[in-house]
Amino acid sequence: MPEKAVLSFRKKKIELDVYQGTQKELAIDITKLRAKTGMITLDPGYGNTGSAMSDITFVNGEKGILKFRGYRVEELAEHSRFVEVAYLILFGKLPNRDEYQKFSHLLEEHTALHSSLEHHFNGFPDNAPPMAILSAMLNATACYHPELLDTELDAQNFLTASTKILSKVRTIAAMSYRRSNGFPIIYPNHQLKYCANFLHMMFSQPYREYEVDPVVERALNIFFLVHADHEQNCSASTVRMVSSSRANLFSSVAAGVCALWGPLHGGANTEVIKMLQSIYKEKKSADAIITMAKDKKSKFRLMGFGHRVYKNFDPRARILKKQVDEVYKILKISDPLLDIAKSLEEKALQDEYFIERKLYPNVDFYSGLLLRAIGIPLNMFTVMFAIGRCPGWMAHWKELLDHNQRIVRPRQIYMGVVERKFIPIEERE
Ligand SMILES: CC(C)(COP(=O)(O)OP(=O)(O)OC[C@H]1O[C@@H](n2cnc3c(N)ncnc32)[C@H](O)[C@@H]1OP(=O)(O)O)[C@@H](O)C(=O)NCCC(=O)NCCS
Incomplete structure (x- = not known):
């Protein structure tokens, strides 16, 4: 009871x-x-609302704990790879050797896009935002798999649909980058693992194969891995809301991409770099930025700081900060933006305003610096987040349907006019 x-x-x-x-x-x-x-109940922003009972991810914001299916993210980042964690999130357990091989094999099998789909890229202007392309292309991909549009997918079809999406987001992302730069499309290399293959499709040229540095490959694995899920955040809740109407997996994930695009969610990683660039360009001091962030009239926020749930520290930020330090050191990169970020972090963490409001660096504070170090252009940052987040979105889609949840339909408190009498247009003032 x-x-x-x-x-x-x-x-x-x-x-x-x-x-x-x-x-x-x-x-x-x-x-x-x-x-x-x-x-x-009234709870705009849903800060006190539990929308589901879920087995996927546990977050304790006070203690800075993040676990996927019971495993601490720090342990997974140290010992695992993105593909293995994707399997864990999707299917609830770490794969054994056979399951891992089968899953990886399917990811490689599904890398290529249908040749007709390639033509869709030509319909976008050169400067189309890659997030718009990604969400549109996910819906377009659905058209080529009518057998996977059912919401009652059996285990085999869910495996097929989820590996198709996880594999193809990578291809779509790389193609949108190449298209916007006027580079020829590079087809996948089936000898390469998930992250290496993505780097190959992004950076190889027909006349020059991109050599994947294991340090860069590992950094990308960790980047994707820490983003793999984050329970009922804005985009996962969007996916759940859309799937509650019994929309198919492809369109539900496409909706997640749209939700992620905003600067208060996935778009924050781009905003952090833009902020650091403008501080560098305009030679602003860290103190001036902190003062501006505290001034409500300025409407400026220190991007990459603060989190709805984490009120102590964000474990993902710690993992990525360590990765940034390692990658910059091993690859011998020096980046003035990293120095600015560190000095901003130091100042903010000692400032009463940030201490009182429990504002700490979030996952986006260091993720952009890591992506910069591995050569990913700024307009692709949020797409990178989206690739990483796909396992989580798909697991939420499945969980909601497995729980046979009712369609999501919140109520409201109506605050508008009670009743009005219709006035013909000729008589209106
Ligand atoms: C993440 C975020 C949207 C969380 O929002 P939230 O839970 O609704 O928190 P609130 O907007 O209510 O903020 C609480 C207080 O901290 C302040 N605050 C929050 N984040 C801040 C930031 N980055 N810089 C300056 N002040 C900030 C708010 O102004 C508010 O102050 P007040 O109590 O004096 O009004 C918010 O912290 C933010 O906008 N951060 C920057 C964007 C970002 O990095 N997003 C990525 C999230 S992973």
């Missing part, structure tokens, strides 16, 4: 079930609230 919470209002008292998660988090079940009281 669940424990009860009591809600009392205007002499009426009702009992509500309280559920406890495996990590001892408590939630009041309000699914019967409206039926019993006529009231709804």
Whole structure:
């Protein structure tokens, strides 16, 4: 029997079930609230709303803990690779050797796009934002797989659909980059692993094969891996909302891409670099930037700082910061933007404003610097986040359908005019 919470209002008292998660988090079940009281809850931004019971990812923002299917992200980043973690997130367990080989094989099998799909790229202007291309191309890809558009995919079809998406996002991303730079398309090399193959499709030329540096390959693996899921964030919630209408996997993931695009979500990694570039160009001091971030009138925020959930530190930021230090050292890169980032971080972490509001560097603060070091252009940063986040989006799509969740349909408190009488246009002022 669940424990009860009591809600009392205007002499009426009702009992509500309280559920406890495996990590001892408590939630009041309000699914019967409206039926019993006529009231709804109000929580714009959903900061206090549990939208699902989920087995995929655990985040403890106070303690800075992130676990995928029970494994700490730090441990996965140290010992695992993106493809293995993608399997873990999608299927709930780390793959054994056979499962891993089969999964990797499917990823390589599905890399290429249907030749007709390649023509779609020509329809975009040269300066089309790669996030727009990615979401449009995901929906276009769906047209070539009508057998995978069902929401009742059996295990085999889910494996096929998810490996197609995970594999093809990489190809679409690389093609959009090459298209916007006027470079010829480079086809996948089936000898290469997931990240190496992506780098090859991005940077090889017909006359010169790109040599994949293992340091760069490892850094990219870690970049994708730390982004693989983050429970009910804006884009995952978008995917869940879309899939609750029983939309197919391709279009639900495309919706996730659109949600990720915004600067307050995945777009923040780009904004961080733009901010660092402008500080460098305009020779601003770290102190001046911190002062501006604290000034509400300026509307400026220190990009890459703050998080809705993490109120202590973001474990992903720590992993990426370590990677940045390693990659810059091994590849002997010196980047003034890294120095600016470090001095901003140092100042902010000592500043009362940031301490009081528990604002720490988030995943985006160092991710852009890592991508810069491995040669990814700025306009591709959010697409890189999207590639990494695909396993999470697809696992959420599946989980929602497995739980047979009702269509998502929040309520509202209407604050508009109560009633008006229609006035013909001739009589209106
Ligand atoms: C991530 C983010 C959207 C979280 O938003 P949120 O949970 O709604 O937090 P709020 O916007 O309510 O912020 C709480 C307080 O901290 C301040 N704050 C939050 N992030 C800030 C930042 N990056 N710089 C300066 N002030 C910030 C807010 O102004 C607010 O101050 P107030 O209490 O005086 O009004 C927000 O911290 C932000 O915009 N960060 C920069 C963008 C970013 O890096 N996004 C990537 C997220 S992974």
